[in-house]
Amino acid sequence: MRPVRTAARALLASIFVVDGIRTLARPEARAETARPLTDRVTPLLERTDPRLPTDPLTLVRVKAVADVVAGLALATGRFTRPAAAVLAAGLIPHTATDKGDRDHLLKNLGLLGGLLLAAVDTEGRPGLRYRTTHAVDRSQRSVRRAVRTARREAKIAAASAAAARKLPG
Missing domain, CATH: 1.20.5 (Single alpha-helices involved in coiled-coils or other helix-helix interfaces)
Incomplete structure (x- = not known):
């Protein structure tokens, strides 16, 4: 079962790593897409800690870095459960800001399901x-x-x- 888990995690993580790298290369387009959500989150971030970044470009970059790091951790089998949880948490706002069609929504829901399974997988150990x-x-x-x-x-x-x-x- 271990080779299947390893392959499944690598396949699941690949979309997050590739998308994170693409976003880091060109964050402007994603920042414009995420602006409606970041505008709603900005007051909460400012109340929580005024030092936190609130501009959409920085928030998109932070999410992209988190996706790449967590995706690599999931793909390599290091900290798989926390990495899957981070990716799942980051997928929710991404899905909310995605103005795509129903296929994108279903794809994101499928990815979320896979990440939730990976987040609770104990690899057969108690x-x-x-x-x-x-x-x-x-x-x-x-x-x-x-x-x-x-x-x-x-x-x-x-x-x-x-x-x-x-x-x-």
């Missing part, structure tokens, strides 16, 4: 929730076992002490 739940269960069983053993040992010690008191001497 996830963090499973591991923590089972670690808690194991520790609770160990504690119960230790309590039973301690009670048994205390009964044996009490019986031994009572028997020792009855002995002459």
Whole structure:
């Protein structure tokens, strides 16, 4: 299954890497397309931190760099789950600003589905929730076992002490 995962991640990431590089080469066209969204987000960014960039050209470049870095991470198998989450988060505003036809919307929704699958894929290993739940269960069983053993040992010690008191001497 590993070769299939590797190939699927590389194929999924390729569109983001290529699109990010194209956007970095010519960000002006994408900035004009993204302007309606960036105009709505600008007040929120200014309230959050006045030092954050608010011009559409810079925001488009930041998203393009994030797409390239996260796409390369996903394609190479490094930090795959966070990389897929970053790409999925960046795809949502991209889809909202895309004035294309229904085919573009469906393509983006398909990519989003693939990214969501990649974001939750644990490669057959148990996830963090499973591991923590089972670690808690194991520790609770160990504690119960230790309590039973301690009670048994205390009964044996009490019986031994009572028997020792009855002995002459």
